[in-house]
Amino acid sequence: xxxxxxxxxxxxxxxxxxxxxxxxxxxxxAQFNAQIHEFNEFCWDKCVEKPGNKLDSKxxxxxxxxxxxxxxxxxxxxxxxxxxLQKSGGxx
Amino acid sequence: xxxxxxxxxxxxQKDELMDQVKQQIAVANVQELLTKMTEKCFKKCINxxxxxxxxxxxxxxxMCMDRxxxxxxxxxxxxxxxxxxxxxxx
Numbered sequence: 001x002x003x004x005x006x007x008x009x010x011x012x013x014x015x016x017x018x019x020x021x022x023x024x025x026x027x028x029x030a031q032f033n034a035q036i037h038e039f040n041e042f043c044w045d046k047c048v049e050k051p052g053n054k055l056d057s058k059x060x061x062x063x064x065x066x067x068x069x070x071x072x073x074x075x076x077x078x079x080x081x082x083x084x085l086q087k088s089g090g091x092x
Numbered sequence: 093x094x095x096x097x098x099x100x101x102x103x104x105q106k107d108e109l110m111d112q113v114k115q116q117i118a119v120a121n122v123q124e125l126l127t128k129m130t131e132k133c134f135k136k137c138i139n140x141x142x143x144x145x146x147x148x149x150x151x152x153x154x155m156c157m158d159r160x161x162x163x164x165x166x167x168x169x170x171x172x173x174x175x176x177x178x179x180x181x182x
Contacts (some may be wrong), residue, residue, distance in 0.1 A: 019101075022110055030117055032171075037124050040167045044132055044160065051136060051152065051159040055166070063163055064170040071174055 039067050129160045 043066035047059050055063075101109070137152035138145075145153075 019106060019109070023113070026113060026117060030121075033121055034124075036164065036168045036171055037128060039171060040160075040164045041128055041132070043167060044163055048136075048159065048163065051133075051156040053155065055159055055162045060166060063166050067167055067170040068174060071171075 039070065042070070043067060125161075125164070129157055132160060133157060 043063050046066055047062035048055075049059075133153050133156035136156050137149050
């Protein structure tokens with residue numbers, strides 16, 4: 001949480017630290033929510049055929065696999081890209 | 093930051109500000125859900141738009157809404173667990 005340290009100057013002035021902490025937590029929550037909206041949109045298209053009376057177990061498995069594999073792909077691409085960058089000596 | 097936020101907000105003013113922020117975020121979240129749900133369920137349920145929504149289309153929309161929220165909750169839980177798992181790895 002180094003981010004909050006940069007606002008330390010504010011803590012001496014009227015206790016703005018409370019607000020900074022509050023905003024940081026809310027921002028993280030909002031980012032988490034935005035990510036869920038995105039995953040759900042994407043995985044809904046992939047996994048849900050015709051909406052029935054409930055989500056069947058096959059669809060449920062597909063949805064959680066979809067989220068996990070999407071994150072795997074994102075991590076894989078990020079790591080491989082970092083390796084490529086390293087190999088090329090930082091210039092691409 | 094001192095320019096953006098007036099210094100010396102009273103405790104009550106701060107609480108009010110925090111409530112307002114929370115409320116605005118909640119409203120934005122619901123709006124996002126409604127927009128996506130409308131788009132997705134229209135796609136699933138309305139094949140050929142007619143002169144009105146017939147009862148089977150309305151039923152489909154209702155079911156689709158419920159399932160979309162189920163899906164949202166499941167995705168949310170899966171994502172939460174994954175973040176926890178990745179944190180434990182570090």
